[in-house]
Amino acid sequence: MVTQAISNTSLMCRLKDVIPVHSAQGPTALPNSSAFIASRLTPTTFLVKEYDDIYSEQPYIYVKLIQQLNTIIVVDTGCGGTSSNPNIEIKRLREFLETVRIEDNDGRPLNEGRRMKYLVILSHCHYDHILAVEQFSDSVILASGYSPEFLRPSKLPEHSLCQELGIETPSYSPNLVDHMHRVLSSDGKQTSMTIMHSPGHTPDELAVYDEDERMLYVGDTLYENAPIIFPKEGSIIDWMETVDELISFVGDKESQSGLAVKINAGHETAGQPALQVLTSAKGFMEDVLRGSEKVQRRWTKRGEETVMYEQDGKRFALICPERLIAEARK
Numbered sequence: 071m072v073t074q075a076i077s078n079t080s081l082m083c084r085l086k087d088v089i090p091v092h093s094a095q096g097p098t099a100l101p102n103s104s105a106f107i108a109s110r111l112t113p114t115t116f117l118v119k120e121y122d123d124i125y126s127e128q129p130y131i132y133v134k135l136i137q138q139l140n141t142i143i144v145v146d147t148g149c150g151g152t153s154s155n156p157n158i159e160i161k162r163l164r165e166f167l168e169t170v171r172i173e174d175n176d177g178r179p180l181n182e183g184r185r186m187k188y189l190v191i192l193s194h195c196h197y198d199h200i201l202a203v204e205q206f207s208d209s210v211i212l213a214s215g216y217s218p219e220f221l222r223p224s225k226l227p228e229h230s231l232c233q234e235l236g237i238e239t240p241s242y243s244p245n246l247v248d249h250m251h252r253v254l255s256s257d258g259k260q261t262s263m264t265i266m267h268s269p270g271h272t273p274d275e276l277a278v279y280d281e282d283e284r285m286l287y288v289g290d291t292l293y294e295n296a297p298i299i300f301p302k303e304g305s306i307i308d309w310m311e312t313v314d315e316l317i318s319f320v321g322d323k324e325s326q327s328g329l330a331v332k333i334n335a336g337h338e339t340a341g342q343p344a345l346q347v348l349t350s351a352k353g354f355m356e357d358v359l360r361g362s363e364k365v366q367r368r369w370t371k372r373g374e375e376t377v378m379y380e381q382d383g384k385r386f387a388l389i390c391p392e393r394l395i396a397e398a399r400k
């Protein structure tokens with residue numbers, strides 16, 4: 071998401087519905103001592119929230135356990151566990167996954183005893199999705215191959231926004247994958263996951279579709295209840311094409327199966343009806359482009375005139391360089 075200027079909902083609200091759970095016989099973790107909390111989304115998939123990071127990003131990390139393939143898929147790695155609470159003990163995502171007992175996982179850690187091999191998929195290279203990636207340097211890391219230039223190590227400090235924040239850029243070597251890449255386990259077996267290029271938010275933004283559970287992961291392409299943010303490297307033209315493609319993809323999957331697809335974003339939105347969220351977000355962007363939404367705020371960010379729009383009811387909002395809107399209107 072990469073906010074700074076806007077804080078979205080009150081933290082107290084968030085904490086009420088997401089209480090860290092450790093069983094009474096938990097080995098190391100005490101209540102509230104972890105920078106993360108996990109809850110079950112599906113029979114195999116958990117939402118891990120980094121709920122109080124110092125950057126106020128509150129990123130969503132998705133973890134899928136594929137026991138039969140001995141594989142644990144981690145979609146995004148969050149902000150590195152740097153919590154606003156100085157008393158937090160467990161800051162490393164990997165330690166959380168391997169040691170903290172999760173009530174929704176029958177009281178066991180998600181990757182107890184490191185039994186499963188990690189496979190990391192990065193939705194894009196913004197710092198709030200990659201700051202813990204070095205903890206997985208022994209694992210396969212997948213990223214979009216849409217624009218290898220954008221992910222060049224020499225460009226990463228700028229494109230990850232780490233430089234802007236004055237923090238160290240993680241060092242990692244992703245495998246850059248094609249559009250519609252079928253994700254394989256570490257021993258080469260097919261998983262139910264497919265990676266799609268979804269440029270717009272950034273050139274390297276990707277989406278992941280889990281065929282088994284009809285779950286679509288969209289990173290920062292869109293979410294509800296907090297501003298959808300485009301950095302200056304983004305493109306609303308590409309975003310529109312991506313959202314159209316995702317709408318048609320989800321429509322096909324739903325008509326083939328007769329069952330609904332759910333959408334999971336990098337912030338705020340998880341387990342919602344995909345088609346409804348995608349079409350509503352597209353409708354909001356169309357309103358912005360045709361001028362029926364009014365600019366609510368403007369300021370300069372990274373050297374560009376930046377504007378904010380917000381829907382009545384605040385479900386969707388947008389922050390982007392004004393230039394991106396002008397380009398998309400042409």
Ligand SMILES: [Zn+2]
Binds near residue numbers: 071072194196271290
């Ligand atoms: Zn982002």
